[in-house]
Amino acid sequence: MDIAALLTSTGINIVICVVLFSFYSILRKQPINVNVYFGRRLASQHSKRINLCLERFLPSPSWIWKAWETSEDEIMAIGGLDGVVFVRILVFSIRVFSIAAGICIILVLPINYHGQDRIHKIIPFESLEVFTIENVKEGSKWLWAHCLALYVITLSACTLLYFEYKSITYLRLLHIIGSPPNPSHFTILVRSIPWSSEQSYCETVKNFFSHYHAPTYLSHQMIYKSGTVQKLKDDAEHMCKVIKHASVEKTCKSNFTPCCYPGFATNSFKKISSEMDSIQRKMSYNNMHLDTGEKDCAAAFVFFKSRYAALMAALVQQTSNPMLWVTDVAPEPHDVYWSNIRIPYRQLWLRKIATFVASVAFMLVFLIPVTFVQGLTQLDKLQKMLPFLTGILKEKIVNQVVTGYLPSVILVLFLYAVPPMMMFFSAVEGSISRSSRKKSACCKVLYFTIWNVFFVNVFTGSVISQLSVFSSVTDLPSQLAKAVPAQSTFFTTYVLSSGWASLACEVMQFFPLLCNIVERFILRHKEDTLNGNLSFPYHTEVPKVLLFGFLGFTCSILAPLILPFLLIYFFLAYLVYRNQIINVYITKYDSGGQFWPIAHNTTIFSLIFAQLIALGVFGLKSSSIASGFTIPLLIGTLLFHQYCRKRFLPVFKSNSAQILIDLDLRDERCGRMEEIYEQLRTTYNQPNVMLHASCHPQCCGHHENKDSGESSEDMEKGKENNQKNRPQAVQRSLSLSSDKSVLGVN
Template sequence: MDIAALLTSAGINIAVCVVLFSFYSVLRKQPSNVNVYFGRRIASQHSRRIDLCLERFVPSPSWILKAWETSEDEILAIGGLDAVVFVRMLVFSIRIFSIAAVICITLVLPVNYFGTDRTHTIIPFESLEVFTIENVKEGSTWLWVHCLALYIITFSACTLLYFEYKRITNLRLLHIVGSPPNPSHFTILVRSVPWSSEESYCETVKNFFSHYHASVYLSHQMIYKSGTVQKLKDDAEHVCKVLKNASLEKTCKPSFRHCCSGAGGTNSFKKISNEMDIVDGRMGNSDMHLETTTKECASAFVFFKSRYAALMAAKVLQTPNPMLWVTDVAPEPHDIYWSNICIPYRQLWIRKIATLVATIAFMLVFLIPVTFVQGLTQLEKLQKMFPFLRGILKEKFVNQVVTGYLPSVILVLFLCAVPPVMMIFSSMEGSISRSERKKSACCKVLYFTIWNVFFVNVFTGSVISQLSVFSSVTDLPAQLAKAVPAQATFFTTYVLSSGWASLAFEVMQVFPLLCNIFQRFILRLKEDALDSSLTFPYHTEVPRVILFGFLGFTCSILAPLMLPFLLIYFFLAYLVYRNQIINVYITKYDGGGQYWPIAHNTTVFSLLFSQLIALGVFGLKRSSVASGFTIPLLIGTLLFHQYCRQRFLPIFKSNSAQTAIDMDLRDEHCGRMEEIHEHLRLAYNQPRLIDDASTPPQSVKHHEDMDSGQSSSEDMEKGNELIKKDRRRPVQPVQRSLSLNSDKSVLGLKL
């Protein structure tokens, strides 16, 4: 591929971005598209009145200025800590690749270009391989420049990573301390409750925690089977009862007439009436309890009197059998993934193995489109294998479009199917919270894209270009060192197609826009039916940002020409995603910044991998000095990663006992504990059971009223109204106040 093909791809993507951004700046001003481009503001303000510009049909950059001027505190208040973490990923990428671009463009690129004694042509007709490290001859003394650039990039990245990790850890601690009392801090999820023929699950949970946690146990709430399958089962049971009711009516009519005419008519009538009441479901509390206990899961939410007690109960092993009474920290009420709560704990390991096998199989199937894409980038080699292709690519412009633009576009289109599939796999895995499910899908998409976009493209490109496979595993490092610089040009075009163009389609919201047009102008639906409830697609966007960072670190000294295009992507992403967080996406729950450890670990892996590739290239170029200085860099990066794992990662896995105790003492001093305990009774109501007439009255068992075993009807009605109200509005993260500065010193949050 030459510079002209790269410029052709860049020109097409720039044109697409300019057109879509211009359309967006006009479409966002139209009143009919308010629910598409201002969904979060509509949900938070409970109003469809948005301040619209009077010049509705003139493109304007006002949204860019608004996104740029929004502070990080406003992002935290609007999108939560996860949104801030995502923005910090972009800020880190902008900083590190600005340093890398300056160093590599000014030092490495000239060395690569003049690395061999050759006659250079006009720049547009130069091959892109001339700007890579492949153009440096063996034994060159100028390879120390590449080693120096690698040192600068690694030290800069580690320094920025450390300060970002420290900053986000402080934000996470403030998020825990500064929010209002969170029901999840007092609650644990108990699964694999042992079955007993003598008592129900509800009584088993009550007896166990009343005995072993008597001083701190507050109450518990059983979890009942719900979901589509259970709903179909309940509907089938209801139909059977109706049919049975109808059959009894037919058989009872003669008996009714006969009994009314005889002396014993009254007793017979009462008997038949009682049978009908049972069929219709009009039974006493004891009978209803017997019916509803059959739908209980072997799981329950258990509430404790303090955060520290709940934390200890969640972490300690409850019985000598680790497969019984399994405890975990409960998710936030809005974060619970109710469909997976009732999955038997013994099935989880089978589900995880099954999803792992399915993910690997999907990755293997994806080799077909990747190999096809690499065939388009190696047209000269394929023409030798398939001579009938020669006539198609005679025109120069067609050749440039096919080699420079089409391969990356085809790969991007195939990759669009990956996030939904991975989300399905994560749901089947058994995640108990929505944030955990999205985080699991994020990891799967990340591994999938790094493997297929980078490694498979490198290997298949090498196979197609050489028409041979690696002879042995020992040849893999050397072949990798040869193949990665050769494929750097494809990765540059991929950044243009998957990066720039994806941002333009993201800000346009093409699919919601088309759905809005179809519903409003074709189906003629009312405005109330068009409300948007999109949440930020972290499982799609976080892997994309991390993947581009991986490509940038790997190809920084190998193909520096990629870095300017990559830097433009991160600048555009910073503006686009801030705009989407402010206006479009609704925050229903907050994962507490759990995506940053994923970004940190992948960044360190990218640094190590780039150093290994550089070590292999230096070995192939016979530069012992550069190879010798790269080894200490590998060791230092590993030590830095281990330090960060020990220093910061545990804070993202669990709350500290000190923080929990200090928060408990603060609430006890303020006299808020009783109010918190009352709120726990209403926090974890299952969505399907709220409006269900068969909601069991024993759903919440309290330690104070063991005899009655029932909560008052007023509390249940109040809780149902609160839950319904919460579902109609998004969960707004808490506004941080200046009082957090005092809490910061009291609770020991200083890092």
């Protein structure tokens, strides 16, 4: 590929970005699109006031200034700690690649360009390989510049990583200490409850925790069977009961005819009817009281009197059999993934094996489009294998478009199928919370994209180029050192197509916009049905950002031309994603910054891999000095990673006893414990089984270490006050997510 093909791809993507950003600045001002581009604000403010003026139909960059001016505290209030962490990943990328671009463009790029004694063409007709380390001759004394640049990039990245990790750890601690009482801190999830023929699961849980955790056990709430099949079964049982009660009522009416007697009051019919309704309700209550035990699952939420007690119960093995009474820290109420909590614990290892096998199979199937894409990037080699393509590609413009733009676009289109598939695998895997499911999908998408976008492209490109495979495993490092610089040109075009264009598509929100148009103009719906339905797609955007960071670190000294395109992407991403967090996406739950350890580990892996590739390249170029100085850098990076794992990572894995005990003492001094206990009763409400919880108080576990069963009237009052007793943490998050200003769409 030459510079002209790269410029063609750049020009196409610039035009696409400018057109889409201009359309967005106009479409966001139209009243019919408010629910598409301001869903977050509508959900928090319920406001749609828009000024009608000519400016609505003219493109303007006002959304860019608003995204730029929004402070980190506002991002925290709107998007939670996860939103702040994602923005911090972008800020870290901008900083480190600004340093990398500065030193590589000034120092490394001229050495690569003049690395051989040759006559250069005019720059637009130069091959991109001239700007890579491939153009440096063997034994060149100028390879020390590449080693120096690698040192600067690594030291800068590690320094910035340390301060970012330290700062985000501090924000996580503030998130735990400063927020109102979190119900999940008092709650554990118990699974694999042993079955007993003598008592129900509910009684088993009560007896176990009342005996072994008597001083701290507060109450518990059983988890019931639900879902489509269970709902059909419950509906069938309910119809049978209605038919049965209707037949009883008909029999009673046929045996009693009071209208034959004179002086019989007409309101007596109402009295008898009300008595029959009361009897029917009692019969229905008794039947459901007997049937609820059959709908129990071998899982329950158990509430404790203090945060420290709940943490100890979650971390300690409960019995000598580790497969029984399995405990975990409970997710936040809005974060619970109810369908997976009912999965039998013994199935989880089978599910994990099955999803791993399915993921590997999906990665193998994906080799087909990747190999096809690599064939398009090396048409001269492919024409030797398939001569009939020679006549089609004689036109130079066609050749430039096919080699410079089409391959990356095709790969991006195929990659759109990956996140939904990985999210499905993560759901089948058995995650107990929505945030852990999204985190698991994020890791799967990250592994998949790094493997297929980088490694498979490198290997298949080398195979097509050499028309042979690696002779042995020992040749792999040297072949990798040769192949990565050769494929760096494809990665540059991939940054353009998958990076710049994807940001323009992200801000346009094509799918919600299309759904809105269909509902407004075809189905004629007047109500907004998209409000509050979109949450931030961390499982797709975090892997994309980290993949570009991986490509940047790997190709920084090998092909420095990729760095300016990466910097432009990260700047655009910073503005686009801040705009989306502020206006579009709803924060339904918060994992507490759990995506940062993924970003840190990926960055360390990228640095180590870049150093290994550089070590191989220096060996191929016969530069023993550069190779020798790279080894200490590799060891130092590993030691730095190990230090961060010991110093910061435990804060993200579990809460400390010191913080939880201090919070317990603070709430006891303020007299808020009783209020917290009352909130726990109505916090974890399982969807579609509210009737069971309100009709069977004992199985709900609403007691405090004694048989203090509540009456049905008390349960009905609790059900009516369900919305009034919402946790303060949820109320605070909703209040913080709303802007003080009136909704504006300038």
